[in-house]
Amino acid sequence: MMKLLLSAALVALASATPAKRAQANIPVDVPLPASFPAVVDGATPFVSGAASKVKRATLIVDVWMDSDRAGRHEGLYTDTNRCYNLGNGWNDEISSLSVPSGYGCIFYRNNDCGSNDNRLTVPGGNYIANLQSYDFNDKISSYLCYN
Ligand SMILES: [Ca+2]
Numbered sequence: 001m002m003k004l005l006l007s008a009a010l011v012a013l014a015s016a017t018p019a020k021r022a023q024a025n026i027p028v029d030v031p032l033p034a035s036f037p038a039v040v041d042g043a044t045p046f047v048s049g050a051a052s053k054v055k056r057a058t059l060i061v062d063v064w065m066d067s068d069r070a071g072r073h074e075g076l077y078t079d080t081n082r083c084y085n086l087g088n089g090w091n092d093e094i095s096s097l098s099v100p101s102g103y104g105c106i107f108y109r110n111n112d113c114g115s116n117d118n119r120l121t122v123p124g125g126n127y128i129a130n131l132q133s134y135d136f137n138d139k140i141s142s143y144l145c146y147n
Contacts, residue, residue, distance in 0.1 A: 046121050061097060064097065067132070080103065083144045099126050
């Protein structure tokens with residue numbers, strides 16, 4: 001009898017919870033870098049670094065499973081000054097990406113945008129056709145954008 005009640009309760013709970021779409025980027029509450037790199041559109045991507053914190057804005061970071069904008073694609077809606085861990089099958093899978101003009105993004109090898117993590121900083125207006133060029137192919141786990 002108890003077991004029956006429990007399963008009835010679980011069924012009720014399951015139906016009360018709307019099906020959630022798999023989330024590609026999951027915001028995490030972690031300390032942010034003390035400073036961010038200057039935003040310079042078209043500047044060359046570089047592997048480490050960090051200069052100017054402004055108010056939060058939203059941008060879209062485009063990511064692809066394969067190099068040269070091939071394979072699965074998703075536009076990640078991203079608030080600036082917020083760390084995101086990758087979800088929805090994107091962890092350690094991104095092979096090409098683009099960052100819109102006016103923003104910069106830092107990509108990390110591990111979750112939670114750790115300040116000591118190996119990272120690739122991509123200034124705005126950059127499209128990286130193959131992350132292998134920076135030894136970051138299939139290695140990104142979290143990222144953080146700024147403006
Ligand atoms: Ca890939």
